[in-house]
Amino acid sequence: MGTDTPPLNGWSRKQYLLIAAMIGTLVIIAMAAVIIISLTPPRVYFSIEDASLQDGQYKDQKFYNFTLSANNTSRRMEVHYTTLYTEIWITPSVWYSAEVNMSGFQHGYKQPPENVTKVPSWAEYYQSDSMTASTQGGGGAGNWPNCTVVVIAKVTFKVGLACTRPYHIRVSCFPVNFLNKTPYANCTY
Numbered sequence: 001m002g003t004d005t006p007p008l009n010g011w012s013r014k015q016y017l018l019i020a021a022m023i024g025t026l027v028i029i030a031m032a033a034v035i036i037i038s039l040t041p042p043r044v045y046f047s048i049e050d051a052s053l054q055d056g057q058y059k060d061q062k063f064y065n066f067t068l069s070a071n072n073t074s075r076r077m078e079v080h081y082t083t084l085y086t087e088i089w090i091t092p093s094v095w096y097s098a099e100v101n102m103s104g105f106q107h108g109y110k111q112p113p114e115n116v117t118k119v120p121s122w123a124e125y126y127q128s129d130s131m132t133a134s135t136q137g138g139g140g141a142g143n144w145p146n147c148t149v150v151v152i153a154k155v156t157f158k159v160g161l162a163c164t165r166p167y168h169i170r171v172s173c174f175p176v177n178f179l180n181k182t183p184y185a186n187c188t189y
């Protein structure tokens with residue numbers, strides 16, 4: 001009987017080693033998944049479409065109108081927008097905050113994987129804009145009528161129950177010419 005013990009112990013030791021190796025592998029896979037998810041760059045790309053100046057309800061009232069297009073190129077991850085807003089820079093020092101209508105997103109904040117969502121955006125135009133711009137004549141963030149639209153967002157990416165850390169996105173879209181109706185402008189990180 002006593003001669004059976006060493007082989008039995010040897011076998012269970014092998015089992016322990018096997019289980020330990022399996023647990024180790026699982027831990028490594030889990031850590032790799034966490035690292036990949038947290039290092040994955042935000043896979044959402046913005047562009048500006050159909051920028052134009054539109055007449056408002058009142059005399060001399062005008063609006064900067066454009067469509068903000070958000071392309072979630074991730075195959076599995078849903079995008080959750082915590083914040084999303086835009087600024088129209090008409091000169092390097094003058095900018096307007098533009099409203100973004102979030103109702104195009106699911107429940108007003110969610111975007112499914114592999115999805116393009118287009119949302120209308122606008123800001124009120126003031127007559128003095130082009131005058132201020134012409135005296136500035138800078139070449140930085142905006143140079144009327146070639147404006148820069150800056151898109152600022154805080155997003156998290158979600159797959160199943162897993163959620164990434166919040167990402168701060170800030171992209172610049174240039175040139176956006178509201179006077180000559182820019183049909184498309186790409187935004188770059």
Ligand SMILES: *[C@@H]1O[C@H](CO)[C@@H](O)[C@H](O)[C@H]1NC(C)=O
Pocket residue numbers: 054063064065122
């Ligand atoms: C431009 O924006 C204003 C303000 O939201 C809106 O009343 C108007 O319908 C928009 N025009 C176009 C062509 O989208």
Ligand SMILES: *[C@@H]1O[C@H](CO)[C@@H](O)[C@H](O)[C@H]1NC(C)=O
Pocket residue numbers: 071072073116
């Ligand atoms: C969105 O991104 C995908 C992947 O790069 C691309 O194939 C597609 O054309 C883009 N869609 C739009 C409307 O920009």
Ligand SMILES: *[C@@H]1O[C@H](CO)[C@@H](O)[C@H](O)[C@H]1NC(C)=O
Pocket residue numbers: 101102103104
């Ligand atoms: C946003 O867009 C939706 C649908 O296009 C519209 O019903 C709603 O009035 C808009 N909201 C604002 C604040 O313009």
Ligand SMILES: *[C@@H]1O[C@H](CO)[C@@H](O)[C@H](O)[C@H]1NC(C)=O
Pocket residue numbers: 104105106110111112114115116117
């Ligand atoms: C993108 O998602 C929105 C809802 O968030 C949906 O209305 C729209 O049809 C989707 N577009 C595509 C191309 O899947």
Ligand SMILES: *[C@@H]1O[C@H](CO)[C@@H](O)[C@H](O)[C@H]1NC(C)=O
Pocket residue numbers: 143144145146175
């Ligand atoms: C605006 O951009 C267009 C084309 O990119 C260029 O030809 C024009 O000179 C620019 N205008 C100003 C005032 O920078």
Ligand SMILES: CC(=O)N[C@H]1CO[C@H](CO)[C@@H](O)[C@@H]1O
Pocket residue numbers: 045046047071073
């Ligand atoms: C229009 C648009 O959003 N295009 C982007 C799609 O995604 C690729 C990378 O996956 C970007 O390079 C494009 O600019």
